Amino acid sequence: MTCPQIGKKANLGPVPKLEKGCVMKKLDAIITENKEVAKNYLKMVLEVSGGLGGEEVLPGQFVNIEIPGLYLRRPISVCNYEAGKLTLVYKPVGSGTEHMAGMKPGEKLDLLMPLGHGFDPAKAGERPVLIGGGAGSAPLYLLARTIKAANPKAQITVLLGFNEKAEVLLEAEFRALGADVTVYTVDGSYGTKGFAADGLDSLTQGAADAVGYTYFYACGPMPMFRAIEAKAKGDGEYSFEERMGCGFGACMGCSHKTKNGYKRICKDGPVLSRGEILWD
């Protein structure tokens, strides 16, 4: 079967199996863990019951969460998904995410998942670079894991940017996958002072191919994207955010114009490839 979100039969080895389970389902999930993992960030682990098998979520896809008492669902990227265990990393910024932060293990959430057209791990090549800013680091984890599973020899570079030391997320987890991780902090309190996109400069400098990586994947705030656009020499893709009505392609609330016509961030995205994006 061809996955409608990817549009072609991907072939990345056994984990994740990209060829099935791409149709969104409405599922009940039970929170098994919900705690601060860094300043301003929480990790929520959920047991997803029924419907989805073990390996049917693609990197860069997201879930849309019904929050008790609020009307619209809240989109959160899949940080990891293994055998019915869903991991989210999120930052409380408003009513919905603050409500999530107050929830306890044992409480239930109603999810639509998996949603969206995620990253294309098949494009990684031998030396991909993954660039994450803040919560944007989260979806890169499942991406790195997927790339590694498909090609254990891939040399993955991960550039992570945060405001300060206390906010640093997922560094150990990326290292455990064998990735080459550099952390940037705006205030220099940890790792290298500066922004994640700065890491592209060091990759490029003296690189044999003058590009320094085979492909890039980016998720984070718009200023980070603009910095990457200014620095990146090779091809890659970006994961966007937009206010959503439905999250599964029905309302046209999230459309962005691209060189290939309009794209719904929720369904045709959130990941768009560098070549199609119109930076206004």
Place this chain on the structure above:
Amino acid sequence: MTCPQIGKKANLGPVPKLEKGCVMKKLDAIITENKEVAKNYLKMVLEVSGGLGGEEVLPGQFVNIEIPGLYLRRPISVCNYEAGKLTLVYKPVGSGTEHMAGMKPGEKLDLLMPLGHGFDPAKAGERPVLIGGGAGSAPLYLLARTIKAANPKAQITVLLGFNEKAEVLLEAEFRALGADVTVYTVDGSYGTKGFAADGLDSLTQGAADAVGYTYFYACGPMPMFRAIEAKAKGDGEYSFEERMGCGFGACMGCSHKTKNGYKRICKDGPVLSRGEILWD
């Protein structure tokens, strides 16, 4: 201190102390019990924390309950109140009461209490009759207890009406207070076939005073009230229901015309005395 709801200093002995605690408070209460006590009826017991002492709720007063997810509060009569332990008896008939029926011990509710001008136990005399239909039996319990506490020699007659045997409520509890209880069921499946108001006929027949009781107190559906009006020879009072906006006298949503001008069912009622009611 004079109780604003009663308008005069009542003197009924030590339990309940009518002279204090009549100003409404907004309180948190924890459900300690919530279970079916008869077909179609549940009993909910709540531990009311802070603010109210042991004996500050008057018979016929009610609480107004915030139901999670619903806008307006739901008014429910106090069935009993002792030392911070509040007992309600209710019938699930719609969204609010059905939500209540699904709640578990340990869950919290936000209450406004105590509300309204209740029954006047001082008027009971030696042979009061309490007439309850369905859920209307509930507030009569605290009333009977209060009358008994003030005058242990009072001979209380309780007439209770239900549709069928399985619905019968509070019979044993009234008997335990030493009241003379007669139960009526519409289908005759328990007690006497008929309606609670029928009991007035037997009280009157052959009564030395041709009235048969010193005062009556009634709570139940409108047809029961009309039957009582047709039969009762002496004085008494009725507890009314009305759709409420606030429940504490602010919105004028619940006003009824009476011979003494308009009365807010939530504040000047729910109990109105026979003499002032305009039956339209």
Place this chain on the structure above:
Amino acid sequence: MTEKSTAKTKDSKAKASRTEGKNTAVTLCGIRLDNPVIPASGTFGYGYEFAQYYDINCLGTFSFKGTTLEPRFGNPTPRIAECQSGLINSVGLQNPGAHAVVSEELPKLAKVFKKKVMANVSGFSKEDYVETVKILEATEQIGWLEINISCPNVHGGGMAFGTDPKAAAEITKAVRGVTKKPLIIKLTPNVTDITEIAKACEEAGADGISLINTMLGMRIDLKTKRPVIANTMGGYSGPGVFPVALRMVYQVARAVKIPVVGLGGVSSAENVIEMMLAGATAVQVGSANLVNPYACRDIVSDLPRAMRKCGIGTLEKIIGAAQL
């Protein structure tokens, strides 16, 4: 007790309880619907997308995305703002244009939906509406035309056609001239007197009225201190508009003789029944589809239970039952 029993009242009561909740069919402008539940325009795409979630043939019908003569991208983003009981959208009629709908969208729909569909049409001038309807007219798949007159009238000063009885009548008459299909005019609630507009449409030849479209609303982002919606304001929909929608359905059903399609905040089988009691012949469900893609399927399957609860045997008989 047999169907032929002579104990009439007892028998008909027993019959009622046997049939309660079973008869959900209604007739909308001469076309029979299995049930009155219709996903509203703009919340159900061109339908086939939802066919991957459930068999959409369980629906009465559905109203497809507002279609204009030319393709439209719509408004800049953000186009969505949350409200306590609903949302604001300013999608701005993004659609591929009438020709693409006929040549691409409807053939895809035909594979998964065997019923007649309701075609929702928008425009910014009388000519727009007429040309679009002409393009759609030949398509057998289309059972009803639903003409959305809530768009600003670009040749008439920018007020929506639907806020002026004369403009509303003019559009109705013009479209009437080019279609033989049942013609339903969809009204905006942002008016002082909705009955005046509805009556003007009826007189101009409409076969039905649907209402309400969204209410003009706004939210401001407390962080940026700017309107959330890029276009400042947008259309408010969802459960928060239900009391206003129900009132307007009631008013219009009393004012006109043609059938009324009720919508605005409907999200349960109970809401469907309430709309029908107010006077709606069929009921649309919009925003609810966005937060629960299965909303319409769930409402359809819950309808018999809700009917039994309310003692309703034949749904069609309750239309307008709350009218004095």
Place this chain on the structure above:
Amino acid sequence: MTEKSTAKTKDSKAKASRTEGKNTAVTLCGIRLDNPVIPASGTFGYGYEFAQYYDINCLGTFSFKGTTLEPRFGNPTPRIAECQSGLINSVGLQNPGAHAVVSEELPKLAKVFKKKVMANVSGFSKEDYVETVKILEATEQIGWLEINISCPNVHGGGMAFGTDPKAAAEITKAVRGVTKKPLIIKLTPNVTDITEIAKACEEAGADGISLINTMLGMRIDLKTKRPVIANTMGGYSGPGVFPVALRMVYQVARAVKIPVVGLGGVSSAENVIEMMLAGATAVQVGSANLVNPYACRDIVSDLPRAMRKCGIGTLEKIIGAAQL
């Protein structure tokens, strides 16, 4: 760092964070309010009843129950229907009449409230309004008149005065003639173009506009299959109307030069700030008082926190900040 430091920017930033949330005062038609929070008419009685729950002097001011020339009992019950995000009321202006308000209610209020109060006035003819205002005019306690023009005009065909710019202007002008107090006209949202009405009132001499009154709404009881409200329809208020109210406040604040009092669904300090960003000088809170008698006190005491969260030092400075 001292107040006199010369490192200007740094200093003023530090100063801002020291003062953020502290300055909640606003000026409404020349009268200074400690804060912009005003319980809305019809949800706060004549005020003194709430004084048993908290010290009502913490409020900016409050608007008392809609008062008419003669005492009124109002409409038959049921007068209240619940909605998902609010309620419908058809109280129908129950009040003891202007004379009793002056002789009985206001003296009771004077014992517990030391500030000027806002007098809400209703009527069914121009003469009603004029006579009522004349009775209230001498009372020092009354700081502002708030003229509710949402009532049906009994001499003008039953449409509310507030739905017609001419009628609205006529009432404004007549009342203007008999009062020296600041004159605020309260508008109904049940109109096609709210700015037209607001401008007519401004031209006729109003000192301020307050909006919105309730939206005409309806609910039907599924058990009885009759309207819940005895009078069929009523006024819908509460959080469900907030997006429409905010939009109208924004539109009117752009259209007139006089101050705007914003209301409709406000139930938190954040809602107050949002209304002010839209253009409101002060903000009323209605239905919220009914479900939480402490709502206004809680909003007042929460305002500094909400201001700090939004980086607001002086509340008055944000009025209309979201206007383009």
